[in-house]
Amino acid sequence: MPEPGAAPRRSPQGVPYSDLPHIVNADGLHLFCRYWEPTGQPRALVFIAHGAGEHCGPYDEMAQRLKELSLLVFAHDHVGHGQSEGDRMNIKDFQIYIRDSLQHIDLMKSRHPDLPVFIVGHSMGGAISILTACERPGDFVGVVLIAPLVQMNPESATPFKVFMAKLLNHMLPSLTMGSIESKWLSRDKRQVEAYDADELNYHGGMRVSFGMQLMAAVERMQREIPSISWPFLLLHGDADKLCDIRGSRMMYDNSPSTDKKIKIYEGGYHALHHDLPEVAESVLKELTTWITEHIPAATSQEAQ
Numbered sequence: 001m002p003e004p005g006a007a008p009r010r011s012p013q014g015v016p017y018s019d020l021p022h023i024v025n026a027d028g029l030h031l032f033c034r035y036w037e038p039t040g041q042p043r044a045l046v047f048i049a050h051g052a053g054e055h056c057g058p059y060d061e062m063a064q065r066l067k068e069l070s071l072l073v074f075a076h077d078h079v080g081h082g083q084s085e086g087d088r089m090n091i092k093d094f095q096i097y098i099r100d101s102l103q104h105i106d107l108m109k110s111r112h113p114d115l116p117v118f119i120v121g122h123s124m125g126g127a128i129s130i131l132t133a134c135e136r137p138g139d140f141v142g143v144v145l146i147a148p149l150v151q152m153n154p155e156s157a158t159p160f161k162v163f164m165a166k167l168l169n170h171m172l173p174s175l176t177m178g179s180i181e182s183k184w185l186s187r188d189k190r191q192v193e194a195y196d197a198d199e200l201n202y203h204g205g206m207r208v209s210f211g212m213q214l215m216a217a218v219e220r221m222q223r224e225i226p227s228i229s230w231p232f233l234l235l236h237g238d239a240d241k242l243c244d245i246r247g248s249r250m251m252y253d254n255s256p257s258t259d260k261k262i263k264i265y266e267g268g269y270h271a272l273h274h275d276l277p278e279v280a281e282s283v284l285k286e287l288t289t290w291i292t293e294h295i296p297a298a299t300s301q302e303a304q
């Protein structure tokens with residue numbers, strides 16, 4: 001309970017957290033949460049990790065489809081995003097995103113100790129998902145990655161630009177680079193307009209210090225990939241200009257996992273789950289089918 005007389009903590013939009021589903025992370029920051037709970041007994045838990053600059057609201061349709069399959073879906077807005085506290089789209093250490101995800105996952109596992117757990121991640125949320133699964137290799141029965149950030153885009157990360165970013169990070173870490181160009185998110189104009197109009201998204205420039213954290217996460221993934229043995233599904237558009245598809249190909253080719261699948265969407269843009277309607281529908285079908293197939297059959301004692 002907050003000390004008597006203390007002003008209630010409010011979301012960046014001014015809503016008291018006492019009125020919002022939330023968790024408090026290890027740094028005392030309030031993270032806004034969403035839950036999609038099936039009516040009957042859930043068959044599995046699914047954690048959704050959103051990307052940079054967005055929030056977990058736009059995953060509602062995907063979560064509803066999973067809920068209809070009796071899966072219990074949960075998500076939160078990462079620190080500095082959407083309705084959570086924290087400096088907008090900035091982070092002192094990328095590990096905070098992974099620590100907070102594990103906190104939320106552990107909370108839900110404590111409430112449903114017998115359920116298998118999946119993670120679904122998009123873009124930077126894909127990097128969070130990969131590094132979270134790497135920290136707990138035995139904890140997840142499957143990881144679904146939609147256009148994950150695995151490698152830097154070679155155009156935007158030439159050796160010179162990386163050198164300059166590192167130099168600038170020491171001199172002017174709050175300096176901003178370009179912002180995420182929404183036109184590359186989707187071929188569906190309505191989706192781009194919805195993204196641009198969504199005030200819960202961050203539309204400002206990317207701080208150099210944030211870019212450095214993303215680069216550090218990319219370097220960490222390069223080191224981890226040769227030890228990835230958990231099941232995963234990769235979905236990536238080959239016209240993605242924000243997260244290079246070569247990262248997904250490299251992860252697919254170099255991970256020792258014996259249960260891995262990659263599906264390339266010809267002409268697909270970055271946010272595949274919000275790309276042209278037929279692509280978005282295919283992504284939802286692919287994802288729900290793969291997850292359903294990866295729910296372990298009930299063990300004998302459970303079946304009795």
Ligand SMILES: O=C1CC[C@@H](CCC(=O)N2CCC(COc3ccc(F)cc3Cl)CC2)N1
Nearest residue numbers: 051052054123124149211212214215242271
């Ligand atoms: O639907 C939606 C709405 C939001 C979008 C997700 C966006 C997202 O998460 N991205 C895309 C941009 C990518 C930039 O990467 C870098 C930039 C500078 C740098 F120095 C090092 C890196 Cl690696 C990081 C991952 N999808």
